[in-house]
Amino acid sequence: MKLTNWAGNVVFTPERFVRAQSVEQVQELVAEAPRVRVLGSGHSFSTVAATDGLLLSLEDLPLEVDVDTATSTARVTASARFAHVMPALHAAGLALHNTGSLPHISVAGASATGTHGSGTQNPCLAAGVTAIELIGPDGELRTLTAGEADFHGSVVAMGLAGVVTALTLRAQPTFDVRQYVYDGLPLDALIENFDEIMNSAYSVSAFTHWRGPVFETLWRKQLADAPAGPATYFGATLADGARHPIAGMPTENATQQLGVPGPWHERLPHFRFEFTPSNGDEVQSEYLLPIEQGPQALAAVHRVADQIADALQVSEIRTIAADDLWLSPGYGRTSVALHFTWVDDLSRVTPAIAALEGALAEFDARPHWGKLFGIGRDRVRSLYPRLADFEELVHRTDPQGTFTNAFTAQYLEL
Ligand SMILES: Cc1cc2nc3c(=O)[nH]c(=O)nc-3n(C[C@H](O)[C@H](O)[C@H](O)COP(=O)(O)OP(=O)(O)OC[C@H]3O[C@@H](n4cnc5c(N)ncnc54)[C@H](O)[C@@H]3O)c2cc1C
Secondary structure, eight states: OOOTTTTTTOEESSEEEEEEEEEEHHHHHHHHHHHEEEEOSSOOSTTTTSSSSSEETTTTOOOEEEEETTTTTTEEEOOBBHHHHHHHHHHHHHHHHHOOOOOOSSSHHHOOOOOTOBTTTOGGGGEEEEEEEEEEETEEEEEEETTTTTTHSSSSSSSTTTTEEEEEEEEEEEOOOEOOOOOOOEEHHHHHHHHHTTTTTSEEEEEESSSSSSEEEEEEEETTTSSSHHHHHEEEOOOOOOOSTTSSSSSGGBBOTOOOEEEGGGTTSSSTTSOOOOSOEEEEEEEEEEEGGGGHHHHHHTTTTTHHHEEEEEEEEEEEEBBBTOOTTTTTTOOEEEEEEEEOOOHHHHHHHHHHHHHTSSOOOEOOTOOOOOOOHHHHHOOOTTTHHHHHHHHHHOOTTTOOOOOHHHOOOO
8 A cells, every 4th residue: 555645745665664563662673774764644745754764653652641730741652643632631721832723743743843833922833842752863762851952953853853752742721712713804904914913812814815815714713711803803804604714615624613712722723633624635835934024925925826826725824933943944033924725736836836935035934844845955054043053963963864864855964
C-alpha cells in the first residue's frame, strides 16, 4: 500500500518504514540507522517529513496524557494528537493557550513546524512547550527544559533536533468561548481597520475566495464573558446560521457557532474531530509576515487575485503573537498569517503560488514549513535571524546528519 501524507500529494518512499511499539525500540532503531525521520500524523503538505532512510511512526507508542494540576502542565507522548490532550486538560480544569484549526494533528508534529492558531496575543502552539524528551543519533534519550541553552532551537526543529518521544505543555485555567461569524466583510474595511478587527476577540479569522473585494466570513472567537458583538460590524452582518470556512461544505463539520458558549477546545478549532477537517481534497500554503505589513500585503494579494482565484478553495487571514523559538515562522515578531487552501491540482496551483509569492516579494514573508511554497533558499535563510545558531546546534548534536533530509538540506547548511 502506498504511504502518503494526509492530503495524498506526498508519497513517502523510505528504505524502511517502522511503526515503533516502545521508546526502547525507537532508541535501538535510531542508534543503528544512518538516516532517520519521524512521520507524525502526516498533515504537512511539504516533504518536510520525508526520507530515503528509516521513516518511523510513533503512533503506536503507548498513549500517555499526564495532567499535573499542581504545576498546570501536561506531559504527552509523541503518539498524542490534540484531540487526546484537549479533553483531558479540560476535565482537569485546564486549557491550552490556543489550538490550530483542527484537533487531528499530533502534538509533536505541530510543534516541529511551528503550527499556530489565531489571536494577536497567542503565540504558536510550540510556545507552550516547557520540556521535550528527545532521542539523539546515538540512541540516547535526554530531556531538554525551557531555559536550557539548546531549548529554543530544539522545539520547532522540523525533526532535526532528534526523535521527540514526549513533550510537556504549559496549561492555564480552562475557559469558555463564544464563536460569532459575520458575513460579507469588505476588503477595504479590513485593510483600513486591520488592527481593530484582528484584535477584536481572543481569536479572529477572516476568510475570502479572492473572487471580489470582500471577505465572505469573519470568525470572532471571544471569551464567553465578553460582550456579544453587534449585529453589523464594519459592513459585515452577523450570520443567521452555521457556516463552514469553505462555502458549500457541510456546516456540521465545523465547530459550534452562533454565540453558543462552550469550552475552549470545542470552539477554538474550526473543525470537529469526528469529521474531515477543511475539504480533504486540497493542498495548502501559508506565509507569516510582520503584522505591520498586513494591510499592505492584503492589498498586494488583491492585485493578483485574478491569477490565484481559480486555483483557490479559500484563503484565511490570522494573527499570531511573537515567540522565541529560532526556526518558528513567528520568531521575534507579532505576525499576520496569509493562508491559502488550494485545489488538489498542482498544474493550477504552482503558477498561482508563483504569482502570489511575486506579490509578497516586497514583504518579509516566512513560509509555513509544513505547507507548499516556492520561495528560494537564500530568501528563506535571510528571514531567520537565529539560523546560524540553529545550524551550529544541529552540527554539534547530530554531526553525521542522521536526522537531515532533502527538504531541510534545501534551506539549511547541514
Ligand atoms: C486540514 C489541515 C489544517 C491545518 N491547519 C493548520 C493550522 O491551523 N495552523 C497551522 O499552522 N498549520 C496547519 N496545518 C498544517 C499542520 O499543522 C502542520 O503541517 C503540522 O506540522 C502537522 O503535524 P503532523 O503531526 O501531521 O506532522 P507531520 O506532517 O507528520 O510532520 C511534520 C514535521 O514534524 C516532524 N515530526 C513529527 N513527529 C515528530 C517526532 N515525534 N519527533 C521528531 N520530529 C517529528 C516530521 O519529521 C516533520 O518534519 C494544517 C494541515 C491540514 C492538513
